[in-house]
Amino acid sequence: MELISPTDWTKNFVLAVQEWTNLAARSIANVFRQPRYVADTLQQADLIGVGSLPIVVLTGFFTGGVLALNAARTLEQYGSLSLTGQLVSISMVRELGPTLAGLMVAGRNASGMASELGSMKVTEQIDAMRALGTDPSKKLVTPRVVATIIMLFFLTIICDFFGLTGGFAVSQLGLHLDAHQYWSNAYQSLEFGDVIIGLIKPLLFGFLVATIGCYYGLTSRGGTQGVGRATTQAVVAASILILAVNYFASQLLLYLLK
Amino acid sequence: MPAPVLPAESSARLTDAQPQPVIVFEDVAISFEGSPVLDGISFSLERGETKALLGVAGSGKSTILKLTMGLLQPDRGNIWVLGQEVSAMKEEDLFELRRRIGMVFQESALFDSLTVRDNVAYRLIEEDVPEDKVQKRVEEALRFVELEHTLNMLPSELSGGMRRRVAIARAIVDQPEIVLYDSPTGGLDPVTSTTIIELIVKQRDVYHNSSLLVSHRLQDAFTMATHYFDRNQNRMVPVNGAHIDTRTSFLVLRDGKVIFDGSAHDLATNRDEYIREYIS
Numbered sequence: 001m002e003l004i005s006p007t008d009w010t011k012n013f014v015l016a017v018q019e020w021t022n023l024a025a026r027s028i029a030n031v032f033r034q035p036r037y038v039a040d041t042l043q044q045a046d047l048i049g050v051g052s053l054p055i056v057v058l059t060g061f062f063t064g065g066v067l068a069l070n071a072a073r074t075l076e077q078y079g080s081l082s083l084t085g086q087l088v089s090i091s092m093v094r095e096l097g098p099t100l101a102g103l104m105v106a107g108r109n110a111s112g113m114a115s116e117l118g119s120m121k122v123t124e125q126i127d128a129m130r131a132l133g134t135d136p137s138k139k140l141v142t143p144r145v146v147a148t149i150i151m152l153f154f155l156t157i158i159c160d161f162f163g164l165t166g167g168f169a170v171s172q173l174g175l176h177l178d179a180h181q182y183w184s185n186a187y188q189s190l191e192f193g194d195v196i197i198g199l200i201k202p203l204l205f206g207f208l209v210a211t212i213g214c215y216y217g218l219t220s221r222g223g224t225q226g227v228g229r230a231t232t233q234a235v236v237a238a239s240i241l242i243l244a245v246n247y248f249a250s251q252l253l254l255y256l257l258k
Numbered sequence: 259m260p261a262p263v264l265p266a267e268s269s270a271r272l273t274d275a276q277p278q279p280v281i282v283f284e285d286v287a288i289s290f291e292g293s294p295v296l297d298g299i300s301f302s303l304e305r306g307e308t309k310a311l312l313g314v315a316g317s318g319k320s321t322i323l324k325l326t327m328g329l330l331q332p333d334r335g336n337i338w339v340l341g342q343e344v345s346a347m348k349e350e351d352l353f354e355l356r357r358r359i360g361m362v363f364q365e366s367a368l369f370d371s372l373t374v375r376d377n378v379a380y381r382l383i384e385e386d387v388p389e390d391k392v393q394k395r396v397e398e399a400l401r402f403v404e405l406e407h408t409l410n411m412l413p414s415e416l417s418g419g420m421r422r423r424v425a426i427a428r429a430i431v432d433q434p435e436i437v438l439y440d441s442p443t444g445g446l447d448p449v450t451s452t453t454i455i456e457l458i459v460k461q462r463d464v465y466h467n468s469s470l471l472v473s474h475r476l477q478d479a480f481t482m483a484t485h486y487f488d489r490n491q492n493r494m495v496p497v498n499g500a501h502i503d504t505r506t507s508f509l510v511l512r513d514g515k516v517i518f519d520g521s522a523h524d525l526a527t528n529r530d531e532y533i534r535e536y537i538s
Contacts, residue, residue, distance in 0.1 A: 035384075120369075128367035131327050132381045132428075133357040135350070 019219065023141065024211040030135075030142040040143040048109050048144075049151030053158070055104050060159035063096055064088055064166030072175050084177060085185035088167030093190060093198040097160035099246050102205035105152050106238035110213035113144055114234035117217025118227035126218065136218070145210040152206035153199065160198065193257035201249055205242050212238045278305040279338070280436055280468045281326055286335035286345075287514075288321060295321050297514035298335070303436075306505055308462055308469045310479035312536070313511035319472040320364060323438045326470065327361055328352040340435060357381065360429030361438040364472075366421040368413040368428070374400070375409045378428045399427040403457055419450035426457055430465070437461065437469040443478050455481050456494040462504075463487040476537055482506045483522035510536065 004012075030036075071087040117140060120126050129136050164186055171177040213234045220230035281303040288296045295318040303309050311319040324330045325337055328344040337345040342355055368377050376383070378399050382392045400406045403423035413421055422442055429437055439458060443451035455478050462469060463486050473479050481494075483506040488495045497504065508525045510518035510533060518525060518533055525537065 123370070124363045124365060124367035125369055127324070127329050128361070128363055128369070130329055130353075131356055131359070131361040131363075132384065133353045134380075134384055135353060 016219075020211065020215045023137065023215050023218070024145075024207070026137045027141045027145040027211060027214070030138045031146065033138070035138065037139055037143050040139065041146050044143045044147035045151050047112075048105065048147050049155065052105050052108055052151070052155055055108065056101050056155045056159045057162045059100050059104050060092070060097065060162035061166035061169075063100055064092055064163030064168075065170045066166075067091055067096070067163070068167035068170040069174065072171075081175060081177065082181055082185060084167065084171050084175065085164075085182040086189035089164060089186035089189050090194060092160050092163035092167070094194045095198075095246070095250070097163055098156045098198055098201035098205060099242060101152060101156045101159040101202060102209065102242045102246075103239055105148065105155065105206070106209045106213075106242060107235055109148065110209045110216075110234045110238040111231045113210065113213030114217040114220070115227055115231045117214055118220035118230045121218055121220050122223055122227060141211075141214045141218075144214055145207060148210035149203055149206035152202040152209070156198065156202040193253075196257060197250065197253045200253060201246060204245055204249055208241050208245060209238045212241065279303060280305050280340055281470070282336075282338040283322070283325075284336045284338075286325065286332045286337060288318075288325065288330065288332045288334075294514050296325075296332075296511075299511075299514070299516055300335075301509055301516060301519050303468055303470060304505075305468055306466050308471060308482060308504070308506045310482065310506065310508050311470060311472045311511065312476065312479060312508060314536075315474065317511040318514055319511060320440050323361065323440050323470060323472060326436075326438060327356060327359060357385070357432070358434055359436045359438065360432070360434035362422070362425045362429045362440060362442050364440045364444060366413070366418075366425040368421055368424060370413050372412075373409070374405070374411050374413070374416070374424050377413065377424060378431050380428065381432050395431055396427075399431040400424075402430070402460070403427045419446050419453065422446065422450075422454055423457065426454070426461070430461055433465060433467070435467055437467055439469060439471040439473075441472050441474060443473065443475055451475065451478060452481070456487075458482065459485055459494045459504075460487040462506075464489075479506075479508060480522060483508075 067088050068084050071084050072081060075081050075083055075087070117126070120140075126136050129139065167186075168179070168182050171182045172179060216230040216234035216237070220226045222229075279302040283299050283301050286296055286299045287294065295316075299318075299322070301309075311322060313319050321330065325332055326339055326344070328339075328347060328349075332345050335345065336343060339355065340358055344352060344355065347355070369380065372380070375396055378396045379392045382395060387395075396409075397406060400409065403426050405420060405423050405427065408416060408420065408424065413424070416424065426442070442458065443454050446454065458469070458471065459482055461467070462482075471479065471482070483504055485494045485496055486500075486502050486504055487493070507521055508518065509516060510525070512532060517530065518528060525533065528534065
């Protein structure tokens, strides 16, 4: 393995951040410029949204279930088993729904984008597109960014709902809690700020997942091995950034909505 | 496809056209990761002229085509294409200029998820050309490369030679002013290579556009210089003393520099040791 000096590593890192920032900014600016690729955006929305639905539903359902299961053990000690709905609700809506949906979409779609665009890059299809007078950032990046942001927003709502359903299933079947009590507790405990926090995060995560997937794809080099490397890096970078941004976004939003 | 009918003075047009440079390279240099690939390249391509770029692998031939397209930016020097300085233009401003240039990539670079029809029609669809005109022009371009039966096939279903021909159809569908060919016969068998060269000669002599041709195969370049497309016979035939100027010149690169720029005759009679060894 080739060793790289700290100076070169830092330079490469700064360059990568600069290039990603440039790509991300252009992807947003393109929304306001002609031509707009509506058909490509709808196709991506189908691939990302509908395609990710099963894994998001299952992830939400089982996470809500296990949350209820673990919460019940603690709450039971304080005689507050009836608050299970509240705990599942706040955890899912504010934190776990957006984060898990984001991670699932990152795993499935950041890798897909990086490998698809990476393959196009190493077979000169990106250069061919530029040579044919088409801006790849408009044709390939912006539709993916817009589709991911919109679809992750709805996928998060679905993940939240199925998380609550999972929690309800465990509460009903395992803990024998009253259904009305679970749902009213879950609903009433939610404040306006919780919902806002839970709905702003997927917008940020969707932007990160798509731009990082596209960035690694468009900068991949070195044939099929390079495409494989870009795919892995895209998933790792997107996942870590989702977790890091989740923390800082929570801090900021909790402060702003205090 | 049967070649479009040329006026009687067509062959004279090949020689009478006023020389106007459509591509000018002036002291162009570029390096990749510290290694210089081109070092002070200067040449020009006149309107209607075809220039074959020759040199060993890694001598920077394909880089010249990418610089011409503005796909790469030089470290030093100036490049003018169709009167515009591409070396000083932003990426967003280059798209308009690129629509006036066709490029055939080394490995065809067809969009693998699109059918042959959609690949060839790509530029027209992007320019919002009406559907009936798109269909007509795609069929014409595919007939030109004799692949009209592949309209609904995917690139993966085609042979290497067929993919190159589709790439040529995609490059010429809009009748660009300049066509850039990046090793169009690379990796193909001699018979298929001759078919491709015949198509390029046909394109040159029927539509009279200017072109740069990168080739590893010297015989391809010489064939282009010594043959013309005869519409009556609908095939490529040797010039053999006929008063036809094929307007094909040669540019040889070595170690990032131009070591020869001239006609086929000048190349064949050149005394430079490296060139003699290269062409032998």
